Amino acid sequence: MSNILQNEDKLGAVLVQVQDDLRQLKASLEKVSADERGKPLDIQALDNAICRTESSIRKHAEDYLTSVNQQQLVLPCIEDLQKKTVQIPKWKPSLERIPDVHPQREELPGASPRGKAKHGRIITGSVARLQTIESKGRRMPGMPEEDKHRGSKWHKELKWETKPESTSVTADRECAPLWSTKTPPPSTTSKSTDQRDQRDNLISGSLQNLPVPASVNITKYPFTIIKGQIDQTATDFWHFKQSFSLCWTGVVNALGALEKLLRDFAVPLAKVSGERLVEFSHGWDNGWRKASLESGLLFVLENWEEVLGVVIRPGQRYKGEGGMEAAAIRIQSCWRRYSARTAYLCHCRRKWAAGTIAISWLMHTQMRRVRKALQARRLSQLENNRSRAQHLAANWKHIQSSKRTIIHIPSLGYSQSQRLHLGEFDVLQNIQISRVCDIRDENVEVIYVCPQHLGDNILDYYTSFLKCDGATDGAGTRTTRASSCRRRFIILTPEAVDCFPTHNMCLSTLLKYSPRTLKRIRYLIQGKQAYIVGGVAHVDDLAVADELGVPILGPEPAIAQLYSTKSGGKKIFAGAEVDVPPGQGDIYSLNQLHETLAELMTQNIDVQRWIFKIDSEHGGRGTAYCDVCHLSCFNWALQEYHRYGPELWNSEWIQESVLLRYLDEIPEWLAHYAQPAKTSCYPNWACFLKTFLRQGGVVEAYPPSDSITCLTVDLLLEPAGEVTMLSCGDQLHGSCHLEAVGSTVPQTSVHPETLHSICTRVGQACLQRFIVGYVSVDLATFLDRNTMEQKVWAVDLDITYSDQLAMTQMLLMVTGGTLNCHTGCLEVPMPVTEKGCEHQIAAKPPVGSRYAVIGSHLFHTNLSMLYHHVFFQMCKIQGIRFHMKKKQGTVFALYDNSNRSIGMITVSEDLQGALVTFARNLSVIHQEISSSKMQGETNFKELISDMEDVLHMTVQNKKQIEKKPAA
Known part of the structure; x- marks a missing residue:
């Protein structure tokens, strides 16, 4: 600052001198009147320039002096x-x-x-x-x-x-x-x-x-x-x-x-x-x-x-x-801001709505285009399947007598909601792995599509099992057939199994999205007669068949879904004119349920239990029951029935009072005493009723008897129009008495001719509705208390390849026998003794009869702790094995690598021996793999209890048969 003050006067003098020089220049320029060409000089422009320069210098000088003078000197x-x-x-x-x-x-x-x-x-x-x-x-x-x-x-x-x-x-x-x-x-x-x-x-x-x-x-x-x-x-x-x-x-x-x-x-x-x-x-x-x-x-x-x-x-x-102007400006600015904001938000909403509408419309058009394309493709697949089915029907006898390839796809084409609620869905689909035993026919080659990757131990087990053909009686012949059997079956697993491990897709859908497996199958069936044997029908079955170019031995998916329900089965039974339990199907509302139940209970006063079945469920999952003894007015209604007698009871005016009384009490009766058969699927009646009314269902009577036997018959509805009985057996039940976990083959509850007549009528009724392929019929037999005659009711129909049929194929493979359903006998060839070797060429080998007990759904959690070879070694030590020469013993079916679920077949000369062997095997296995502190979850105990009841009934029937000739 001191330097600035010292030079202040010098700077002022310089600025003053510059101004004087500019004035002198201006004065001298005014004397000049013209330039070299004689034109006048523009003095005004020059004067303006000098004035601007002078003003600028003056301004800078004043600014400088001002900045200097503003320094505070106190x-x-x-x-x-x-x-x-x-x-x-x-x-x-x-x-x-x-x-x-x-x-x-x-x-x-x-x-x-x-x-x-x-x-x-x-x-x-x-x-x-x-x-x-x-x-x-x-x-x-x-x-x-x-x-x-x-x-x-x-x-x-x-x-x-x-x-x-x-x-x-x-x-x-x-x-x-x-x-x-x-x-x-x-x-x-x-x-x-x-x-x-x-x-x-x-x-x-x-x-x-x-x-x-x-x-x-x-x-x-x-x-x-x-x-x-x-x-x-x-x-x-x-x-x-x-x-x-x-x-x-x-x-x-x-x-x-x-x-x-x-x-x-x-x-x-x-x-x-x-x-x-x-x-x-x-x-x-x-x-x-x-x-x-x-x-x-x-x-x-x-x-x-x-x-x-x-x-x-x-x-x-x-x-x-300026307050009024400021207020006006503020009001105007607020209003303009509000108006602009409102207009902007309105524009944003309209823009968002327009975008949403546009995207929705694009998605709608795209979905409609895709839907139309899918519909056209599925229609094309359906038409192609119909043409191939006609060719299969026309050439069925020729195909059955010549070499052919059967593509087994054990798909469970249930609805998505059902599949998602099924645990270990891949194991459930692989229970029918015994289908590979179709190679016991020398003209058959089997391609089995497996829903999971099987371990080498399971593959080795089935390879060695299929080499042991019990139908042969010579060592050389057995070796020849063993080598041919090894070449006539193959097990394939779709690669999509690894892509969708938790989606519970049916096997047909997984195969549809497995191009490498489809290519492999096309290569294997090239130039051969082939057809597909599926499971529960699904729309993707048509896609797989169209991709492979082979027919399906089965109905169209729409027909199968229509008649595989409980209500659809009752329509087929009604068309076949077979005895059915009193009941009503296609129930979709609560009032309809109450009114139908009241009417049925009034007309059938002797029925003690009523069954409720959900249409789309299978087995014992969608079943509930309620006993009439809990109804408060039942005793009064029974007195009314005895007072009027059976002849007058069918009059409507007599039943009206009982019907009205039932209508009043049925809602509360169902709410308190109705219970599902399997609480693991539906914990209470409210949950069951909700699904029952949403999907529809059936109400029918439980057989009015203390001794009831249920049996299952497997039919083949050939495309040529013939009905063939393939298997028949009495059901074995576990914890749920309405769900079968096994059977005894052949059945002994109904006379074979009566059974054949019923099954033939049911099969013809199915053929009239374009149902071909494998069908399973469930029957219930009991003694009528009034007439003491045997009654047979048709209670259920499954349009699918059953688990019993798959295990029967394994039984026939291991024994080399045949199941004659017309006579109700399992015939197996017996080994020739040394004394009869001379007559071997001239005479046929002797044939013996056998009885078998099949368990297809055996479950024990402790089995997963054992390797397969350890399990078989344990069974061998306990004497659980099959004797090829005697054609009796025990055979196992393996389903998965964890070894939790297994199948077992016991064969004996009589039914009592087969039941005893089966129960003993279950008891021994349970004791070997369990301890007092780790019992595990299993259905062995309930199955053994049910078999004891069957065994007791068998002993009583045998005693009665022995007493009749003596009388």
Whole structure:
């Protein structure tokens, strides 16, 4: 700053000289009248250029002088310092450590009328965000939280220290204006350059955030502003103006802004602190103009709290100068913002709606296009299947007598909801792995599609099992057939099994998405007669058949799904004119259920239990029952029946009172006493009833007898129109008495001719409805209490290849026998003794009869702890094996690698021996793999209990037969 003051006069002289030179140039140019060509010179343009240059220089000169003159020079008053005694203030900043302090200026001659004065400096700080600390220790309001933290940090870094000074210094500080301090000692003058750099950096970086500590609460230059106007003639304002005349240019700008602010907010009275205003104007000129005026201008007032209260009052801005215009602008801006926002939101909603509609329409059209394509493709597959089925029907006898390839796909094409609720679905589909035993016919080759990857031990087991053909009687012949059997079957697993491990897809769907397996099958059946034998029909069966170009030995999926339900089966039985239990199908509402049940119970007063079956369920899953003995009015209804007698009871007017009484009590009776047969599927009647009404169902009577036998008959409905009985057996039940887990083959409950007649009529009724392939019929037989005659009811129809038939194929494979359902006998060839070797060529080998017990659903969790070879070794030690020469013993069927579920067949000379062997095997296996602390989950015990009842009944029947000839 001292250099600037020293060169100030030189710079002014230079500027004055430049102006004189320009005027002389202008005067000399006016004398020139024309240029070299004689044209007049444009004096006006040249004059304008010179004037602009002169104005520019004058402006820059004034700006320079203004910036120089705005440097504050506060001259201390000269007093008798020796007589002046004051105390050193408690707070005194160390000027060397304050980077904001302006460098000292040289004393200007004539600057002070009071004579020689000492140089003074003024501390400048952040006036835009002035945070004055009053004597009470209270901060000014309006400081942001961030500035408070920075201010506290600034105070900590300063650490003001008090240094002893001379009395003259104390007197000078006492006489100096407020907010000013003395110039540092001459030793610090050499550091003015560094201090200037530090000051510039702080001003440019964080002047707005540095608080100004204030320890003085009394101002020497106060003046008032009334209603936003300054009284220029007031003594206090004139005294303030005279005291700060050197920096008045910057003060005028800040003062004008303060007046405008007070007029805008209609502040009646404002008391201005002159020193604070000067400090604020100095900081404002150095870069604080960008800051908000309201945040700093108010703090130059002594009554800033009162003024701030007026300023922040709602609506105060609209009471001051230009308030109506400001209010109008504010209202218009709010309204325009609201209108624009509303229009924008409306536009966004319409745009979103348009996008959603467009996407929905595109998805709809795409889905419709895909749906049409799928429908066309499935229609094409159906037409192709019908044409291939006609060819199969026309050439069936030729195909059966020639070499052929059977593609076994044991698919369970249930609905998706049913498949997802079935545990270990792949194991359930692989229970019919015994289909590979069809190779016992020398003209048959089998391609078995397996729903899971089988281990080498299972594959080796079936390979060795199929090599042992019991139908042969010579060693050489057995070897020849063993080698041929190995070449006539193959087990394939679709690659899609690994892609969909948890989706519970049916096997046909997995094969549909397995192109490599399909290609392999096409290669294996190339140039051969082949057809598919599926399981539960599914629409993907047609896709697989169309891909392979082979027919399906079975009905169309739509027909199969229609008649495989419980209600559909009753329609077929009604068409076949066979005896069925009293009941009604196609029930879909609760009122219909109650009315139908009341009517059936009234007409069949002797029925003790009623069965409820869900249409789409299989086995005992969708079955519930309720006993009539729990009905409170049953005894009264029974008395009414005996009073009128069986002949008059069929009259409607007699049954009306009982019917109405049943209708009143049936809802509560069902809610309390009806229970599902398998609680693992449906835990209570409410859950069962919900599914029953949603999918439809059947209500029918349970046979009114204590001794009931259920049997299953497997039929082959040939495409040529013939009905063939393939297997028949009496059912064995486990924990659920309405679900079969095994059977005894052949059946012994119904006379073979009666059974053949019933099955033939059912088969013909199925053929009339275009149902071909494998069909399973469930029958129930019992003795009528009134007539003591045997009755046979047809209770269920399954249009699929049954588990019993698959296990029967394994039985016939291991024994080499045939099952004659017309005579009800299992005939097996017996080995030729040495005495009869001479007559071997002339006579046929002797034939013996056998009985077998089949268990297709044997389950024990502890079986998973044993390897297969360990399990077979254990069975061998316990004598559980099959004797090829005697054609009796035990054979196992393996389904999965975990070995939890197995199948078992026991063969003996009589039914009693087969039952005893089967029960003994279950007991031994359970004892070997279980302990007292780890029994495991199994159905062995319930099956053994049911077999004991059958065995007891068999013994009684045998005794009765033995007594009749004696009589």
